[in-house]
Amino acid sequence: MEKTYSIKEVADYFKLPISTIRYYDKKGLLPFVSKNEAGYRVFSESDFGFIKTICCLKNTGMPIKDIQTYIELCMQGTRTIDQRKEMLQQHKQNVVQKQQLLAESLQEINTKIERYDSKDSQTIISAQIKFVKDEKRDLHLKDPFI
Amino acid sequence: MEKTYSIKEVADYFKLPISTIRYYDKKGLLPFVSKNEAGYRVFSESDFGFIKTICCLKNTGMPIKDIQTYIELCMQGTRTIDQRKEMLQQHKQNVVQKQQLLAESLQEINTKIERYDSKDSQTIISAQIKFVKDEKRDLHLKDPFI
DNA sequence: TTAAACCCTAAACTACGGTTTATAGCAAGC
DNA sequence: GCTTGCTATAAACCGTAGTTTAGGGTTTAA
Numbered sequence: 001m002e003k004t005y006s007i008k009e010v011a012d013y014f015k016l017p018i019s020t021i022r023y024y025d026k027k028g029l030l031p032f033v034s035k036n037e038a039g040y041r042v043f044s045e046s047d048f049g050f051i052k053t054i055c056c057l058k059n060t061g062m063p064i065k066d067i068q069t070y071i072e073l074c075m076q077g078t079r080t081i082d083q084r085k086e087m088l089q090q091h092k093q094n095v096v097q098k099q100q101l102l103a104e105s106l107q108e109i110n111t112k113i114e115r116y117d118s119k120d121s122q123t124i125i126s127a128q129i130k131f132v133k134d135e136k137r138d139l140h141l142k143d144p145f146i
Numbered sequence: 147m148e149k150t151y152s153i154k155e156v157a158d159y160f161k162l163p164i165s166t167i168r169y170y171d172k173k174g175l176l177p178f179v180s181k182n183e184a185g186y187r188v189f190s191e192s193d194f195g196f197i198k199t200i201c202c203l204k205n206t207g208m209p210i211k212d213i214q215t216y217i218e219l220c221m222q223g224t225r226t227i228d229q230r231k232e233m234l235q236q237h238k239q240n241v242v243q244k245q246q247l248l249a250e251s252l253q254e255i256n257t258k259i260e261r262y263d264s265k266d267s268q269t270i271i272s273a274q275i276k277f278v279k280d281e282k283r284d285l286h287l288k289d290p291f292i
Numbered sequence: 293t294t295a296a297a298c299c300c301t302a303a304a305c306t307a308c309g310g311t312t313t314a315t316a317g318c319a320a321g322c
Numbered sequence: 323g324c325t326t327g328c329t330a331t332a333a334a335c336c337g338t339a340g341t342t343t344a345g346g347g348t349t350t351a352a
Contacts, residue, residue: 004285008328019311022330027309032290034282038318040329044285046278053258056251064309076292078271085262088255095252102248105202106241109234112199116231125224132192136180139150139190144178146222154298165341168300173339184348186299210339
């Protein structure tokens, strides 16, 4: 016999607070979850697959409303495959763009860390401060350094 | 003579709403910006460097409060280099972790797109639906498909 | 000199993604 | 039979990161 799972077991597995799972359910992200006679949520193995997808979309920044739309399409069977594909392709573009921005910004952070880490850091930063101070003075603007 | 810039010019350059720049100033992210007699913000070339750094930290998910702390350290001169380095190193770890999670999730999204895109998509998805239906029936749980 | 386009502040408002609180039912262990 | 601990709902609340609005003052160009 296959096992069923409580909300706590699911929460522990996905490292999500129970309150978040209930919130997702309220927002229509978990239409596949049943309830028992007492009104308790009862999860099956296959629900874990859906929830993994939800986490994946959430982790990549898809808004709750859009995840809800996607899941709803999933519940409508094979006839929504094209719509789902289009949603994911659009979302993928966003994610790739996010990745690029992240990579570029990380690049900059690394450059700064290297500068701070170099043996000439004092000299380099001093020169930068002097540059700013000179520019501000030339423009009759206040010196921003304390 | 060097040029100064208005808030609108800065907003256009960084593609940020003017309201966001004012918000950042209010939150203490722009202590290096001067004001003229009329109370208008006056930006210099070197301010663009600081703002670029702010955008970089924001784009990588650093909270406004932490960016404020970092900028404050910058304004205290060379004696805060070690603290700044440590902040950025810590932040870098977060960013790398974010990158990994993003890459993994993108992987999953790609797998799904491929599945939706394959010529057997109907068959594959139908099999998945059958699997879920069977499991739910075995457990006496309601069928989630419409 | 007057309209258009710009700038300011303060404070209220918004969206998002939950979290907390308050109420209560049920079930197992002591 | 009492406590502990799980579950439920609904509604209030929270932090973050802005955005909008109200009520001004300033600058520029015709």
